[in-house]
Amino acid sequence: MTTVLAVCVAVIVTVSIYLMLSRELKSIAMGVFLLGHGANLAIIAMSGSPVLPGGDLRQPPILGDGHLVDALPQALILTAIVINFAVMGFFLTLLVLTARRTGTLNVDELALEDPPADGPVLENGGIGGMGR
Amino acid sequence: MVGGAQATDHNGAVVPVAPTFVLAALGAPVVAGLATLLLPRGRTSLRVLLATCGPLASLLFLGTHLRRYGVASNEEGTTAVEWVPSLHLDLGFLVDGLATFFALLVAGVGVLIILYSRAYFGDDGPSLARFFPALGFFTSSMLGVVLADHLLLTVLFWEATSISSFFLIGWDREDETAVKQAMQAFVTTGLGGLSLLGGVLLLGDATGTWRWSELVAGAADIGSGGTVVAAFIMIFIGAASKSAQWPFHYWLPGAMLAPTPVSAFLHSATMVKAGVFLLGRLLPVFGLLSIWLPVVVAFGAVTMLLGAVLALRQHDLKLIFAYTTVSQLGLFTCMYGLGGAANGHGGAAIDWDLSQIASHALYKAPLFLVAGALAHRVGARRLPELFGLWRRRVPGARLLVVVLLAAGYALAGGPGTVNFVAKELFFGAVHHAAGSHPLLVVVSAMAVLTAMCNVAIAVRLTATVFGWRTGVEDEGIEPVIASHAHDRWGSLLWLPAAGLVALQYVGGLVPPLWNSAFRRIEVNANDVAFADGLPWLWEPFLHPGVPLAMSVAAIVFGVALGCSSRWRGEVADLHDRIYPASYRLVLGRGHRAFHTFQTGRLRNYLVLMFSMLLLSISWAAWIDPSMLRLPDGVAPFESLTGLLLGAVVCAAAIALPLVTERVVRVMVLGASGFAVVGLYLVYQAPDLALTQLMFEIISVILFLLVLRLLPRLDRRPRISPAPRLVFAALIGITIGWMTLLAGHAAEQRNGDAASLGAFFEEHSLEGSELTNGRGGEGRNIVNVILVDFRGFDTLGEITVLATAALGVWSMLPGRRRHEDDQGDASGQATPVVEVGS
Numbered sequence: 018m019t020t021v022l023a024v025c026v027a028v029i030v031t032v033s034i035y036l037m038l039s040r041e042l043k044s045i046a047m048g049v050f051l052l053g054h055g056a057n058l059a060i061i062a063m064s065g066s067p068v069l070p071g072g073d074l075r076q077p078p079i080l081g082d083g084h085l086v087d088a089l090p091q092a093l094i095l096t097a098i099v100i101n102f103a104v105m106g107f108f109l110t111l112l113v114l115t116a117r118r119t120g121t122l123n124v125d126e127l128a129l130e131d132p133p134a135d136g137p138v139l140e141n142g143g144i145g146g147m148g149r
Numbered sequence: 150m151v152g153g154a155q156a157t158d159h160n161g162a163v164v165p166v167a168p169t170f171v172l173a174a175l176g177a178p179v180v181a182g183l184a185t186l187l188l189p190r191g192r193t194s195l196r197v198l199l200a201t202c203g204p205l206a207s208l209l210f211l212g213t214h215l216r217r218y219g220v221a222s223n224e225e226g227t228t229a230v231e232w233v234p235s236l237h238l239d240l241g242f243l244v245d246g247l248a249t250f251f252a253l254l255v256a257g258v259g260v261l262i263i264l265y266s267r268a269y270f271g272d273d274g275p276s277l278a279r280f281f282p283a284l285g286f287f288t289s290s291m292l293g294v295v296l297a298d299h300l301l302l303t304v305l306f307w308e309a310t311s312i313s314s315f316f317l318i319g320w321d322r323e324d325e326t327a328v329k330q331a332m333q334a335f336v337t338t339g340l341g342g343l344s345l346l347g348g349v350l351l352l353g354d355a356t357g358t359w360r361w362s363e364l365v366a367g368a369a370d371i372g373s374g375g376t377v378v379a380a381f382i383m384i385f386i387g388a389a390s391k392s393a394q395w396p397f398h399y400w401l402p403g404a405m406l407a408p409t410p411v412s413a414f415l416h417s418a419t420m421v422k423a424g425v426f427l428l429g430r431l432l433p434v435f436g437l438l439s440i441w442l443p444v445v446v447a448f449g450a451v452t453m454l455l456g457a458v459l460a461l462r463q464h465d466l467k468l469i470f471a472y473t474t475v476s477q478l479g480l481f482t483c484m485y486g487l488g489g490a491a492n493g494h495g496g497a498a499i500d501w502d503l504s505q506i507a508s509h510a511l512y513k514a515p516l517f518l519v520a521g522a523l524a525h526r527v528g529a530r531r532l533p534e535l536f537g538l539w540r541r542r543v544p545g546a547r548l549l550v551v552v553l554l555a556a557g558y559a560l561a562g563g564p565g566t567v568n569f570v571a572k573e574l575f576f577g578a579v580h581h582a583a584g585s586h587p588l589l590v591v592v593s594a595m596a597v598l599t600a601m602c603n604v605a606i607a608v609r610l611t612a613t614v615f616g617w618r619t620g621v622e623d624e625g626i627e628p629v630i631a632s633h634a635h636d637r638w639g640s641l642l643w644l645p646a647a648g649l650v651a652l653q654y655v656g657g658l659v660p661p662l663w664n665s666a667f668r669r670i671e672v673n674a675n676d677v678a679f680a681d682g683l684p685w686l687w688e689p690f691l692h693p694g695v696p697l698a699m700s701v702a703a704i705v706f707g708v709a710l711g712c713s714s715r716w717r718g719e720v721a722d723l724h725d726r727i728y729p730a731s732y733r734l735v736l737g738r739g740h741r742a743f744h745t746f747q748t749g750r751l752r753n754y755l756v757l758m759f760s761m762l763l764l765s766i767s768w769a770a771w772i773d774p775s776m777l778r779l780p781d782g783v784a785p786f787e788s789l790t791g792l793l794l795g796a797v798v799c800a801a802a803i804a805l806p807l808v809t810e811r812v813v814r815v816m817v818l819g820a821s822g823f824a825v826v827g828l829y830l831v832y833q834a835p836d837l838a839l840t841q842l843m844f845e846i847i848s849v850i851l852f853l854l855v856l857r858l859l860p861r862l863d864r865r866p867r868i869s870p871a872p873r874l875v876f877a878a879l880i881g882i883t884i885g886w887m888t889l890l891a892g893h894a895a896e897q898r899n900g901d902a903a904s905l906g907a908f909f910e911e912h913s914l915e916g917s918e919l920t921n922g923r924g925g926e927g928r929n930i931v932n933v934i935l936v937d938f939r940g941f942d943t944l945g946e947i948t949v950l951a952t953a954a955l956g957v958w959s960m961l962p963g964r965r966r967h968e969d970d971q972g973d974a975s976g977q978a979t980p981v982v983e984v985g986s
Contacts, residue, residue, distance in 0.1 A: 103949050103953035110961070
């Protein structure tokens with residue numbers, strides 16, 4: 018099973034980075050969410066294969082009889098899922114707001130965009146503004 | 150030696166006492182300074198009186214302390230208040246001879262400076278309001294530096310002097326140059342302070358001792374390991390930057406833009422002496438290091454000569470005195486450096502060091518005060534403008550000239566002043582040390598040259614004010630006579646200076662008076678020749694030796710140099726360029742680095758970050774090539790279900806960038822998520838599967854809702870996909886490979902009792918000795934981990950969730966509709982849907 022997971026992680030990471038390097042904020046958002054799955058799968062791979070060498074399955078991490086799987090990666094991933102969701106909600110809101118404000122989701126155009134007049138504007142155009 | 154000074158009460162019980170007085174002395178100036186803020190505006194005289202009370206009270210408290218407990222040895226620290234016991238940090242003080250002397254000097258000169266500032270600033274009410282709190286802050290910090298016993302306490306007060314001196318140097322906020330120079334002084338001494346902090350941490354770590362008193366007591370065991378030497382060098386850099394040693398001396402003449410009372414206080418008597426004081430503290434601790442003598446003497450001697458030569462080539466009185474101060478600080482450094490030789494070679498080279506320092510304060514502060522007073526009365530501070538001042542009928546100027554020349558005579562080290570004997574002592578020390586190492590003969594020569602320059606400066610001052618042709622001549626400038634010179638406080642312009650300089654002559658002519666005052670605090674005295682104190686004026690002449698010959702040579706050649714017409718023009722110090730150049734360098738490089746890395750484009754950041762990840766993993770593989778081999782016994786797949794689900798995950802992921810219809814894309818994204826849920830089930834993780842399933846459903850719905858609000862994908866040509874794909878695949882394969890290695894390693898280790906997973910399994914229900922008998926009381930291990938073992942993690946997770954929810958709520962379109970209607974340039978008329986609510 019570790020092999021299968023490794024292949025899945027490789028594919029997911031490749032696709033998500035490919036998406037994140039694109040120019041469209043929507044694709045970037047999808048890449049970010051996909052990367053979360055990849056990371057979670059990589060973590061669960063650390064609990065080792067659920068199939069014992071004899072072919073029997075390990076048991077879920079609930080005290081009882083038999084070999085249990087490692088519970089720690091699961092606890093970590095449970096936290097990660099919730100945080101992924103929080104990030105996603107925040108990201109989507111940002112997307113909507115950006116689109117409404119600027120009319121574009123193209124990061125190259127956004128980089129050229131002037132900050133909105135009523136938004137937070139850093140003095141001198143930020144830390145490195147002294148040379149401009 | 151905590152609580153070294155203790156007294157017994159009537160019942161014979163030991164009660165801790167003394168430090169309260171020290172603490173009161175320390176706080177008095179800043180309290181008095183801040184109290185002046187409460188006075189109504191315009192009451193300048195009252196303000197001055199109140200501010201004077203601060204250092205006066207310090208003197209009083211210190212005096213009481215001394216009367217009761219005497220001067221401690223430098224191995225007896227006391228503790229006033231325990232502050233941070235876990236860091237062994239408490240308000241501990243060390244009131245030995247060195248500290249007593251400096252504390253009295255700071256407080257005593259502080260009183261005179263405040264009185265002088267009354268006359269100097271006149272009735273300049275609003276700006277004076279800021280002056281006294283800053284001065285009080287400075288006085289207290291300086292007292293803290295000299296009285297602190299704890300190493301970190303010293304650093305703390307040290308930085309406080311840097312900060313307060315920044316306020317005082319840049320006191321004229323309108324003057325851009327003054328503010329710049331204040332920055333220069335602050336950055337230079339502040340960086341030195343950081344070096345001091347580093348050195349102190351190293352020292353404390355190496356010795357396990359955080360008190361100067363204990364360090365002195367255990368100095369013999371300190372050894373000469375690499376850490377100790379590094380600590381010494383870093384502390385020395387701190388001291389050198391504060392005491393304006395070459396190559397850091399540039400900040401001191403720059404700081405002359407401060408008001409004259411500040412220059413007289415900070416740059417003659419107190420702050421610049423903090424470094425010298427620190428060297429005095431360090432001498433018993435580091436004096437045995439073989440590196441002490443060469444390092445300290447070399448920097449001191451270079452500074453001494455450089456300062457003297459530069460002082461000769463200045464025309465501004467304040468600059469002249471600033472450079473002679475640099476020179477004199479070099480001399481003190483040199484003096485303490487030679488003290489190391491005394492310890493190391495069993496000889497004696499340092500005696501009456503505090504008299505040297507006192508002597509300097511007693512003529513340098515008057516020189517500054519008179520320079521300021523002249524600028525005030527005559528409107529001139531430059532030598533050519535002062536040409537023939539004695540014969541001009543400027544009211545009150547003659548008195549100032551008399552004080553100036555009296556102090557100038559002491560600067561030159563003329564017989565009859567304390568400084569003459571002090572110079573003799575220093576020459577004696579150098580001569581004595583030169584016997585132990587031939588290179589020190591060079592230092593002797595440098596000392597004579599320095600003394601010569603000082604004599605020449607005094608001669609030139611005299612010639613100029615009397616209008617002799619040997620002085621620096623009139624450039625035809627008619628000085629403006631300052632108008633606001635006369636009020637009833639006018640005498641304070643010269644009285645403090647006259648009082649200080651009078652002590653020079655009293656001590657020089659009647660040494661027993663001086664000796665009786667100084668004998669108790671001269672802790673480092675160990676030279677046989679002068680162990681009884683300063684000699685009578687005639688004694689050097691009765692027993693002539695090499696030191697006297699050096700003095701005579703300095704005076705004769707100095708007078709000749711002062712009278713000659715050479716070396717009179719003004720020169721600028723090349724070192725003045727160090728700070729602006731480094732400032733520009735740092736800013737320029739920083740600017741370029743900023744624009745290289747902060748491009749504002751997400752792609753560049755991502756590529757940079759993932760490249761670093763790739764690099765670090767490659768580096769690990771370079772160190773351990775076995776990472777690149779396929780581990781033994783990797784089973785391709787054991788579960789058909791798992792294989793199929795994996796295939797779905799991969800297929801959905803690959804399909805994602807290929808599909809263009811956005812609703813379908815969201816569906817594909819959801820498909821991969823649901824396949825991951827299946828994989829969790831295969832991995833026997835029901836909790837994960839459940840949670841992921843719920844969130845996946847919400848996510849897909851949310852995404853679909855949001856899509857309605859977003860503009861359509863634009864159809865412009867894409868970024869060429871090939872390099873992107875190669876880069877992404879490189880990272881993906883690397884991470885996948887790492888997953889394979891890690892998962893396989895975990896499998897090899899499975900069932901290992903020492904693993905973390907096994908710990909949680911054992912303690913999920915019942916505790917053991919390891920957990921003080923407390924268990925999680927639950928059968929579902931994942932739940933127990935989340936709410937019990939890693940409860941704080943879960944708290945953090947909830948916080949993230951709440952923060953995100955708050956963020957979403959604050960950005961909700963409905964809340965900002967009103968602003969957007971006005972400011973939205975794109976004019977989109979999309980209906981507003983409440984996202985996430």
